Amino acid sequence: xxxxxxxxxxxxxxxxxxxxxxxxxxxxxxxxxxxxxxxxxxxxxxxxxxxxxxxxxxxxxxxxxxxxxxxxxxxxxxxxxxxxxxxxxxxxxxxxxxxxxxxxxxxxxxxxxxxxxxxxxxxxxxxxxxxxxxxxxxxxxxxxxxxxxxxxxxxxxxxxxxxxxxxxxxxxxxxxxxxxxxxxxxxxxxxxxxxxxxxxxxxxxxxxxxxxxxxxxxxxxxxxxxxxxxxxxxxxxxxxxxxxxxxxxxxxxxxxxxxxxxxxxxxxxxxxxxxxxxxxxxxxxxxxxxxxxxxxxxxxxxxxxxxx
Numbered sequence: 332x333x334x335x336x337x338x339x340x341x342x343x344x345x346x347x348x349x350x351x352x353x354x355x356x357x358x359x360x361x362x363x364x365x366x367x368x369x370x371x372x373x374x375x376x377x378x379x380x381x382x383x384x385x386x387x388x389x390x391x392x393x394x395x396x397x398x399x400x401x402x403x404x405x406x407x408x409x410x411x412x413x414x415x416x417x418x419x420x421x422x423x424x425x426x427x428x429x430x431x432x433x434x435x436x437x438x439x440x441x442x443x444x445x446x447x448x449x450x451x452x453x454x455x456x457x458x459x460x461x462x463x464x465x466x467x468x469x470x471x472x473x474x475x476x477x478x479x480x481x482x483x484x485x486x487x488x489x490x491x492x493x494x495x496x497x498x499x500x501x502x503x504x505x506x507x508x509x510x511x512x513x514x515x516x517x518x519x520x521x522x523x524x525x526x527x528x529x530x531x532x533x534x535x536x537x538x539x540x541x542x543x544x545x546x547x548x549x550x551x552x553x554x555x556x557x558x559x560x561x562x563x564x565x566x567x568x569x570x571x572x573x574x575x576x577x578x579x580x581x582x583x584x585x586x587x588x589x590x591x592x593x594x595x596x597x598x599x600x601x602x603x604x605x606x607x608x609x610x611x612x613x614x615x616x617x618x619x620x621x622x623x624x625x626x627x628x629x630x631x632x633x634x635x636x637x638x639x
Contacts, residue, residue, distance in 0.1 A: 382496075386521045390630065393459075397517065401449075405510050405511045407448075407502065410446055415442055422535075422536065426623065459497055464492055464493040468491075496522065499519075500518060516579075517636055522625070523628075536623045538624075539567075549596050561586050566625065567580070567623065569620065580631050581601045581602060581603060581606075
């Protein structure tokens, strides 16, 4: 039979040794460090999810605006008989103003703004933005902020809101001539933010020449200032090699930096690359394709439709 422990031994075993305390503290530190490391990632994911949710709301609003204002119509195209791709809204309205492109052509022959008749139905710049976050001004007499209103020549204007999500659109004809009943592709593009200043936008569209290298494409115009362009999961607007075709949006599947003896470049792989090669005639090694790259694109939604 085992000896019965004395009262002194039993009394000593009721406590916790210093070694046990140190081990417990170490486990607690490891657990808290792991949780702290997850917080930035979870915050980033929450921000991304919020942006995607708001983008879905804006796309719904944009689709309603397009229909209600009769912007998907044959009379939205120029009245001179030309059939370029329409580009309007925020950011994308700069496309028709570009001059010479890397391919040698001019953007004004590929893109056009809305006709005068459609511009009257288009409304103001507020048509193309999401007004869901109000802005407040600092109060001069109290600690609480006050409502902020825009001002125009007539006095007090509408309620101010923070610069947030905005949208633009391209309308590319599939069949010509452009008449009521003709087929077209409407692309709604959501950007992260916008600028109310004249001509301001979330980064200007940048024409980029992509050169075919093996099975990928390479661009050599990037610096630290525009490194955000052509990142994975963003979008580019590819220009056709044939004037009878229309520009088309393609998603960047992946991209990475590539250092050559002449400098640093960026290489990209595109979604549906076979269709991209066919549109731009760039399947051969060394062939060049021209795309417009954008900063801050959240989402692109395309739909085929019939013109009114």
